[in-house]
Amino acid sequence: MELSTKILAVKPSVTLAIAAKAREMxxxxxxxxxxxxxxxxxDTPDFIKESAVEALRKGQTKYTPVSGTLELRQAICRKLKRDQGLDFSPDQIVVGTGAKHAIFNVLFALLNPGDEVLIPSPYWLSYPEMVTVIGGVSVFLPTCESTGFKITPAMLEKAITPKSKVLILNSPSNPTGAVYSREELLALIQVMKKYPRLLVLSDEIYEKLIFDGQKHCSIAQLDSEIAKRTIVVNGHSKAYAMTGWRLGYAACPDKALAKAVESIQSHSTSNPVSFTQAGGVAALDRGEAEAGKMKDVFEKRRDLFLSLLEKIDCFTTTKPGGAFYLFVNIKKTGLSAFEVSKRLLEEAHVAVIPGEPFGSAEHIRLSYAVSEKEIYSAVERMANCFKQKK
Ligand SMILES: Cc1ncc(COP(=O)(O)O)c(C=O)c1O
Structure with missing residues (x-):
């Protein structure tokens, strides 16, 4: 069957391929x-589940407004005010089935063919694929350990052209865990102010998972002019362990953009699931303590994982400031990230994600969304695998 040229340009997900191979094994x-x-x-905290169950019992089983229930959009506005000091009204919020969906719809609403999207690299692998499908052009801003996997104002300025339309910022980052400080964002703002056409899509999905006593900072909260050009994207998946609930949202500075995003959604998925939205309200209004507890566990695991990995000479680590991934440099193995991942899966029976789809052949991504026991065993196995073959 003849498929569209658009879909032929999209790479299949390596993450899913690795997961499938690991499942098969x-x-x-x-x-x-x-x-x-x-x-x-x-697991999702019980009080959130109870709210969804109650919503089902009350018969909240019908279509809701396309952008999400007013209750949920109001809860999102309260959250953005409380956590970031940002003022949004419910008609600026569009809730979709996950942040991934929200990002896709926002890019769809913004990009014309040939518009450039600036993507700091390494990046979350879905950004460039979405840009390709929509007909935009991804422009990568390569970073490495020396800048903490973050872009500098000079890198940003160098990448901007008259076609630049959107800069994607993802702090904390998947896959590197890099977190931009207030000062670093202020420095980027100085460059952005020279280019009024440039918008920011700020993907803040890992906002609640920031370590070492640091606080999340959204670029939108630092400057009123930049706030008018920033679309804040966030969701429930990572903060409240609600990945399967499929709730994420875009907070749009411009009501016309929110309308456009809503319009796209109205012709594809319509509203996010009715009763999960009730759980979403509970999470935002009452989830801080639970989110904090999960963050503490992740931070402890990060420290354990980093200390154990020291025994593998050919792996070099960078301490991530957030999220739940280590982006480990494997250059000293002399192999590509694909080759290292293949060897780890086939010989050590440890599944990791190679860096290539994130924009680096010199790194592998290790998730520590696993128990401490598994972290100990995985490092033991990886160490044995690379001790023998070095
Ligand atoms: C950086 C980043 N943004 C967005 C998402 C999408 O999350 P969801 O669609 O579950 O809300 C993910 C999920 O892995 C992610 O890592």
């Missing part, structure tokens, strides 16, 4: 430890 009775997860290993 497990089904053959092989004890595989998977460090590939992009989701918290905790």
């Amino acid at each position: 497990k089904s053959q009775g092989i004890d595989v430890i998977s460090l590939s997860a992009g989701e918290p290993d905790f």
Whole structure:
């Protein structure tokens, strides 16, 4: 069958391919430890589940407004005010089935063919694929350990052209865990002010997972002019262990953009699931303590994982400031990230994600959304695998 040229340009998800291979090995009775997860290993807190169950019992089983219930959009406005000091009204919020959906719809609403999207690299692998499908052009801003995997004002300025339309910022970052400080964002703002056409899509999905006593800072909260050009995207998946609930949102500075995003959604998925939205309100209004507890566990695991990895000479680590991934440099192995990942899966039975789809052949991504016991075993296995073959 002849497929569209648009879809032929999209790369299949490596993450899903690795997960499928690991599942197949497990089904053959092989004890595989998977460090590939992009989701918290905790269950959704009970009080959130109860709110959804109550909504079902009350008959909230019908279509809701396309952008989400007024209650949920009001709860999102309260959250953005409380946590970031940002003022939004419910008609500026569009809730979709996950932040991924919200990002896609926002890019769809903004990009004309040939518009450039600036993407700091390494990046979350879905950004460039979405840009390709929509007909935009991804422009990568390569970063590495020396800048903490963050772009500098000079890098930003160098990448901007008359076609630049959107800069994607993702702090904390998947896959690197990099967190931009207030000062770093202020420095980027100085450059942005020279280019009034440039918008920011600020993906803040890992906002609640920031370590070492640091606080999340949204670029939108630092400057009123930049706030008018920033679309804040966030969701429930990572903060409240709600990946399967599929709730994420875009907070649009411009009501016309919110209308456009809503319009796209109205012709594709319509509203997010009715009763999960009730759970979403509970999470935003009452979820801080639970989110904080999960964050503490992730931070402890990060420290354990980093200390254990010191024994693998050919792996070099960088301490991430947030999220739940280590982006480990494997250059000293002399192999590509694909080759390292293949060897780890086939010989050590440890599933990791190679860096290539994130924009780096020199790194692998290890998720610590697993128990401490699994972290100990995985490092033991990886160390044995690379001790023998070095
Ligand atoms: C950086 C980033 N943004 C957005 C998402 C989308 O999350 P969801 O669609 O579950 O809300 C993810 C999920 O892995 C992510 O890592």
